Structure formats: C-alpha cells, structure tokens
Amino acid sequence: MLAEQIANGVVVGGLYALVALGFTLVFGLLDKLNFAHGEVVTLAGFVALVAVQLGASVWLAIPIVIVVTGLSGLLIELLSFRAFTSKEGHSVSALSSFALGIVILEVVRLEYGAAPLNLAIPTTIYTSGISILGAPIPWVKLATLGISVVLMIGLHVVVGHTRLGRQIRAVGEAPTSAMLLGIHVTRVIQYVFVVASALAGISGLLIAMQGGFVSSEVGFTFALKGIAIMAIGGMGDLRGAVLAGLLIGIAEGIAIHYGLGGFSDVLVWLVMIAVLLIRPEGLLGGGRREVRA
Amino acid sequence: MTGRIVAGLEGVAKAFGGLRAVDGVSLDIPAGEVVGIIGPNGAGKTVLINLITGFYHASDGQITIADHNVTQWTLHQIGRLGVARTFQNIRLFRRLSVLENVMVANPAFTAHPLRGLLALSPRRQGRDEAMDLLALFGLADRADQSAGELAYGDARRLEIARALATRPRLLLLDEPAAGMNDRETEALVDDIRKVKPRLEAIALIEHDMSLIRALADRVVAMNYGRIIAEGATGTVLSHPKVVEAYLGQEES
C-alpha cells in the first residue's frame, strides 16, 4: 500500500538525514569529507551489543554508545584530519578517513564476523502501533521518527542559536579570522566531530532497532546514501540535508511500491550527479562554504 | 611607433556584489609604449589586469586585443593571443624546476599539448631558448633548483622570464618591484629595458615611482575604479588629483 510505503519512506529518510547531517557538519566546517563516519554507525550497534552482553541494561547501553561514538569522533579528527592542511589535504583526509573506516569495520568483523547478529528486542514494538490514514505505523517507526525530529531540532538550535553554534559558523566561514577573534579553532573542530559522531552513534542504534539486528554492512550502506544526500542538500547546508534525506526516503518508498526497489540505491546517486553538475549549491541554494542552521 | 593599438578597453566595468572595483575604464595601450598604471591600494589596478588577461570577465564594456573582441574569452584563448602577465603575489609552479617553469610556457606545446609527446630531445623541447632566457635574467645557474626554493627577487625575475617564454605581444607586470631594494629595482629596470624590444607593448602597475619614471612612456592614474588622470609621465605624477589620491591614502 502506497501510504504505508511513504510512511516508511519518511522514517528511513529521517535516518538518512541523520547520517547525512554528520557528513554535512564536517564538510560545512572544514570542506572535508569524513568517510569514516559510516563506520561509526556500524560501531554503534556493536558497542550496544557488547554493553548488553557485559550486563548493562538497554537504558545504560544508550549513553555508553553515545560516549564511545562521540570519543571515536575525537580519534577520527586527530588521525585523519588535523595534520592535513595542505592544498591536497582534502583528498588526503578523505582517503585517510576511508582507511580509518576500514580499520573500524575490520576490527568489528574480526571479532564478530560479517553475518548480522540478532538483538533481543521485544517484538511488540514491531507488531503494535497506531494507524494513520489507514497505514499501520508500528511503535518502532514512530519512536525512530520522533527521536530523529528531536535530534534535528536540537542540532538546529545548537548551530543556530548558541555560542558554540556561532563559533562553528565562524570557523566554517573563515578559520583564520575566527582564530584572530580568539576562537579556539581546534576545540571547535573537535566539538563538531564529537557531535557528528554521536549523531552517527544514535543513528546506528535507531538503524539496529529497525530490524532488530546489528550488521557490519549497515554503515557502508548508510554512508553511501548519506554522502549523496549531503551533496544533494548542498554540501554543508544542514536544512538542505534534512530536506534531501526526507525526499530521497519518500522517493525510495514510492519506488518500492511500484516494484523498482532495486533502483533505489542508484537513484540517489543519479540525483546527486545531476545536482552536483547542474546545481552544485544544492536544493536550497545559497553559499556552500559555511555551516548553516 | 604610434597608431596601432595592442589592447583597447572601452567603458570596462567589473562589479563584485555592490562594489564596482573597475568602473567604466577606457584605455588604449598603443604599440611600442610602456604604460604605467598607478593609484592607491584598492584603486582597481590589479582587477584591470585580471580583466585584460581573462582572470575576470567584465560586467560591462568591451576589451579588444590585437583586433579581437576578447571580452568573454577564456584564459587560455587570451594567453594564446599573446598576452602574458606576472602576479603581485608571485605565482610560480613551485614544485617545478626553474627551467621547467620557463619551458612549460613554450607556445609550441601549450597550444598543441599532444605534439609534446613527439618532442623527446631537449633541443626539440626548446631547452636552449629557455636557458638563454634564464641567462638573460641571471638565473641560468639555478635552472635545476625547484622554483619554490628561489629567493624573492629571483622568483620575481623568473616570473617575468616565464611570461616572456610565451612570446607575448603584450606583457602586464603587476608590481614587479614590490619587496625589492633599490639595487634590485635598478637591475629590474635594466632587465625590462632589455626585453622591451621583444614585445609590442608593456603595461606596468607599480607603486615605486622611480620605476615608473624610468620606464613608462605614459601613465594612467586610477582611484576608486576610475581613471583620474592620464598622459605623459611627469604631468600625471604631479597632477593635483593624483597627489591628493596618494595623500588621502597616507592620511587614512
């Protein structure tokens, strides 16, 4: 049923947008791509698994995941970004962070293999729920959407209306002037990596919750979508990324309804190529060199 | 001497947002002359050179070089027409050697890059001509050094040598004496005089008035994107508007 697929599309699109926001934040700040971001999504699921296996409750596992993924952001910044300030730094950071992503992924795989692992999640969150316009929406989807929306609003408030947000925007626009104004540029960059990675961590949890399992594949899948969505939204434009994520999610839902699900992976990249070549400033337009709330 | 116009500007303007950096400039650079362009910082001199060389495209007006309307031409088209320049903030290919910087400008290959595949011997690549040019600027014994290692004065001279290697008709020099001491500036005057016969015309942006006096046949003074005085060097340098423009800058 179409309404159901569109509703699914909105939920999935929200997840795409969350992942894309992490890419967008870093790109808006540094003009650099953090290819390790997707593997932080993967990491989150497995950290949760380990925490629960070690006896932590689900409610304790969540903050643990947020802290661990947030800290992984610091590591990514240190290893793959801080040193590369030359003209070729953009490419070197991209490749280095890609390699770092492989490190994270392979560590997970060495320990847990490549097969998905089930999480013991009560099935009621999948089977019961509410109905909107005749489309059944299970609790898990409602919760996912709700958390996604809260996080997006939170990010909007932080970037748009706080001191840290002003500093982030200042560094994104002109790092040298920001430094002269007394902003601790490295610290701001670290904050952004922590926030972006923690977002990836929460996305990873939400993604694991969708199917009730963790898998080492999800990070790469969502990263491919997230990067394309970041570009469609306009490299560094937060609102654009959210809008693009939702649109792509809904488009995929419609494609699945008409039996074209196989093309959904490539659809987003075709759209991205078209946007980059025709309208590189993204959906909403405007400047691309700064973080915008 | 007089008559033929190498480069002509007609009502040329360039706006960046609301700022009209060049605001309706008309100017002829005739064959055989060295035209000095002076004016306080921000007067629009470098923007003017960027417009003539195709780094910027004019918002308004027309630029003619060697009887071609080049207003919308790309950088390489204008370069091939015989316009070469240097930069206020020296822009050498820092990782290439001094010799390579000059040889890369050889018009036999810049215009037909694939022809370069057939030129395997140094002679056919034009090494001898490039070395002669380096010798002219006293850089021959630095030929194999990487350009990024050059001292400031040498780097400035190499940029001029590279520009000349394109065999231009018009050479645009953007503050060639900036950062040089008096002795170096005097040597630069000699160098420019030496290469003058190879060119149809030279345009010279400079703050160093001794260089302007020594080289320019004619001076154009600019302020706020417009030409405020134009004519023989001595006349323009003592023109009240010019004096005022420079004094105004010193006060601020």
Next chain:
Amino acid sequence: MIANLLSTENIVFTGVNILLAWSVYLTLMTGTLSFAMAAFMGIGAYVSGILTAKFGWPLVPAALVGTLACLAGGILVGFPALRVRGLYLMLVTTGVTLVVKVAIENIEYVGGVGGMGGLRGTTPELVLASVVVIGGALWLLSRTPLQRIMDAAREDENVAASLGINIVFIRVAGFAAGAALAGYAGALYGHYIIFIAPEQFDILYSVFIALYVVLGGVNNLWGPVLGAVVITMLPEVVREFGVMSSGFRSARQLIFAGALVLLLLVRPAGILAFRRLSIRAGRGRVPVGST
C-alpha cells in the same frame, strides 16, 4: 617462498594492480582523484569479454577495443564531470562507479547480476609485457613537454591557463587516458579469472586502487608500482611466515588500512614522494650571457 610469491596468480594480479595504480596516477597527474576506475575496469572487462566469449575474438584485439571503449567513455564522462573539482569530483566519480555497476546488473545479454563466464587468454607473459610497455610509455611521457604541462595544470590551473594551456582539454585527456588504462587492466583481469560479475567492479575496488597509489606516492611512476606490489604481495608474505592463518582476509585489510592511516600521518604524499625533473639544464653547457 619465492616460488610462491611468483605464482602465476600473483604475477597476474600484481601486474593488473600496477596497471590500475598507473591509471589512477595518470589521472592524478592532471589533479583529478577519480573513483571511477572500477567502472572503467568493468567496462573494459565486459566489452572485451563479449568479443572473446561470444564472438570468438582473440584476447589482444578484444582488449584493445575494450580500451578504446573506455577512452570514449572517459571523454564522455569527463567533459561534464570535470567541471567540478576535488571532493565534488570524487563524489561524481563514485556515482559513476555505482551507476555503471547497476547498469551492468540490468543487462541480460551479459548475464546481469549472475555474471558472464568463458573469458580466457590472459597469461603472465602478456601481463608482464603490458606492464613493461606501458611503464616504458609512461617513463617516456615523464620526459616530454606534455608531462610539464600536466604538472603545471595541477599546480596552478589558472596560471597554467593564462600561459595558453587549455585546462579542460588537459584534464579530460588525463581522465580519459586513465580510464582507457583501467579498461585495459580490466580486460586482462577478466580474462584471467574467467568469470566476471558486476559485484567485482564495486566502488570499494576503486577506493582501494586509489589507496595503493597513495601508499606508494604520486610524484613519480614508481610510487604506484611500489604500492600495488606491496598490497598484492603482502598477504602472501604474511602467509609464508605463518602469521595469522585465521580471519586472514580481515587481518589483511586491517593491517593495510591501519598502516595507511599511520603512513599518511608521517608522509602525507606517500612513500616515494620525490619529484623527478622532466628535464635538466645539461652538463657542461655554458648558457649565453651567464657569468
């Protein structure tokens, strides 16, 4: 141990990876980091594979047709794509690889997702000869004016353009030449492994080729060779010394990726990152007018 390192499989894979690394290097020379190499590799393998498996052509002419197809494809993709630069181009070329893979998956004539078999004919001798010939050609290129023009275009494209160099032409030429070389390598690869499928020409392959090149360094011909040889041979060496027999695939990538992260921190331009002069002033020559 040496005998194992020089097994047919190792020679072919190392040779193919050297050719692929050079294809990235050739493109990078004009300042473009392309992630489309797996796509062109796939096009080269499929086009030549159709000719050999379905029409009975011998390998070499079929591989050359595959190469030409990729040259044309490179020009076709390059013209629009090279309007963007840097990371934007990296993303566009990533998209090209993803799109080509899905396109092949949907062509029934070549077996779709299931792949296509019956590709034969690649010998270690052919691979070695290809590496020597192409390496020789690249070495000759490094001594020509074209090399300098590409270097200049990469260093400062606006200044290069103002000297009269058509930057668009140079960038498209570098991109298309790299695409053609990747296509040729793909043809050799396909005709060694006999059976090809779209999944082999995945985006990860593209990134790994770029990583080989980064590992070796991009300022001269030998960096990419070093990177390709190390990466292809390393697992064999590790196996020979009996390190990590289980979980091997993971360990190999883990070691490679971890080493790369650390290497980039120490030497961001790669191990062999020195630049060779394309020409020297020449010995004993006293230039006119020098003192």
